[in-house]
Amino acid sequence: MSLQTTIDFDPKRFWQWWSGELAFLLPPSLKRLLSDRSGCVIFSPDDHGFRIAFHRESGPGQTASWQLDANAADAYRQLKNANPELEKADCLLRLNPGQALQRRLFLPAAAQENLQQVVGFELDRYTPFNAEQAYFAASVLGKTEFGQIEVLLVLTPETLLDDYLARLQALGVQPAAVDFSQAPTIHPASAPRYTLLPEQFRPRPNTWVRAIHWSLNIILFLLLAAVLVWPVWQEGEAVDALKRQLKTLEKETTLIEAQQSEIDALREQTQRLIGIKSDAPSLVAVLNELSILLKDDTWLTHFQYAEKRLQIQGQSPAASSLIGVLEASRYFSNVSFVSPLTQDKATGRERFQISMDVAAVPVDAAPDAAENPEAENSDSAGEPPHE
Incomplete structure (x- = not known):
């Protein structure tokens, strides 16, 4: 066929x-x-x-x-x-x-x-x-x-x-x-x-009998159609109800997804800020470290910090030795002079300008000289008195 x-x-x-x-x-x-x-x-x-x-x-x-x-x-x-x-x-x-x-x-x-x-x-x-x-x-x-x-x-x-x-x-x-x-x-x-x-x-044919016959046939057809169509109609109504529920759930899901996206964005920004804060050291800790490393005969006239880069200017009797002192610190690296050393005729000290990278120090890091002032005092016991 x-x-x-x-x-x-x-x-x-x-x-x-x-x-x-x-x-x-x-x-x-x-x-x-x-x-x-x-x-x-x-x-x-x-x-x-x-x-x-x-x-x-x-x-x-x-x-x-x-x-x-x-x-x-x-x-x-x-x-x-x-x-x-x-x-x-x-x-x-x-x-x-x-x-x-x-x-x-x-x-x-x-x-x-x-x-x-x-x-x-x-x-x-x-x-x-x-x-x-x-x-x-x-x-x-x-x-x-x-x-x-x-x-x-x-x-x-x-x-x-x-x-x-x-x-x-x-x-x-x-x-x-x-x-x-x-x-x-x-x-x-x-x-x-x-x-x-x-x-x-x-x-x-008997018209009355034929009318009854066709009426019964029509009733039978309607009953048969009802048996076949009624379950399909009920299933269609159930499907429509599920579709309406699905649309409502889709709207709620869209709203929840939007809120979740905002939460994720805030969380990402928060993590970024936490990362920035954890990567950058505290200025108080940096100043404390400098105050410990620099002797009393050395003082600073300028202090500039930006993007983990620190520049200091000042005077010291032996400015050339500051590079080694600062390099020994856990906070500082890539220490170098920005300009040549010059001598101040009024004070007799050397003017210096030093640039260095600043790194964050973990909380559980080993204690340094700032945490052991007695060692520092013992190291400086033989130093001549400051002017």
């Missing part, structure tokens, strides 16, 4: 099949309660009258048969009195071989829309009769792989069928349909549906 294949769907046949399958599942007692039909009475004409076969509604295997004399007008009435279930049975006239014929035709698919007219127009090509001489019925059996339709054609001479119908009417029997024994329309249920009964002899 290709994607271009057209699906041939017959709603009427589908309904007949589906209702038959559902009815098969019902218990016989319940089927008799819900249905006014007891079965089907099949009349088959023979030389002595009619052979009758009764197929009960509860199953095709439950049958009964009788022989009916066509010349006895009250014969069928007496048979119905002896078998009351025949009163509610449908009547079917079934023609035997030699009384009808059948053929299988293959026609273009376009002929399906007006099948009866197409077959009637060319009936004399397929059979020895024309449309005025025979009653015929055409039923589509299916489609072939060549794009054609397979058609079952059944026909019988008008004079023959009219005679059988007249004999049945004399017995008080009005058949609902006429078929051919080699192409039965009942048992199996999948048999093709057709009738050779002329239009003027077909029973007129």
Whole structure:
């Protein structure tokens, strides 16, 4: 089957099949309660009258048969009195071989829309009769792989069928349909549906019964639709409710994420400030370190600190020795003179300008001279008194 294949769907046949399958599942007692039909009475004409076969509604295997004399007008009435279930049975006239014929035709698919007219127009090509001489019925059996339709054609001479119908009417029997024994329309249920009964002899449907039938069908369809649609509708409502909750949660999540971003930014700035503070030494500690390292005969005139770089200016009796003193400190590194040493004539001391890098000292670092003033005093005990 290709994607271009057209699906041939017959709603009427589908309904007949589906209702038959559902009815098969019902218990016989319940089927008799819900249905006014007891079965089907099949009349088959023979030389002595009619052979009758009764197929009960509860199953095709439950049958009964009788022989009916066509010349006895009250014969069928007496048979119905002896078998009351025949009163509610449908009547079917079934023609035997030699009384009808059948053929299988293959026609273009376009002929399906007006099948009866197409077959009637060319009936004399397929059979020895024309449309005025025979009653015929055409039923589509299916489609072939060549794009054609397979058609079952059944026909019988008008004079023959009219005679059988007249004999049945004399017995008080009005058949609902006429078929051919080699192409039965009942048992199996999948048999093709057709009738050779002329239009003027077909029973007129009861409008009230048809209205009830269609009303019940509509109710059944609505119930079926409700069974199929109601759960889907409920699931759709649940999905919509979840979507609304999800939107609310998304708004709350967006707000929380924005607050979290602000918190992260503040935390990052705080860490940066803490890092800057931890990397830079305290100026008080730097001044304390300088006051300890520089002797009393050395004083400062300028002090400039920026970006971990310290510059000092002052006077000292031995300024050249300050480089080694400052380099020995844990706070200072890269100590160097910025300008040459000069001597102040008024004081006799050397002017100096020194630049150095300042580093932070861990709290748990080893104690230096500032923490051991006695060592410093012992080192300076031999120094001459300051001027």
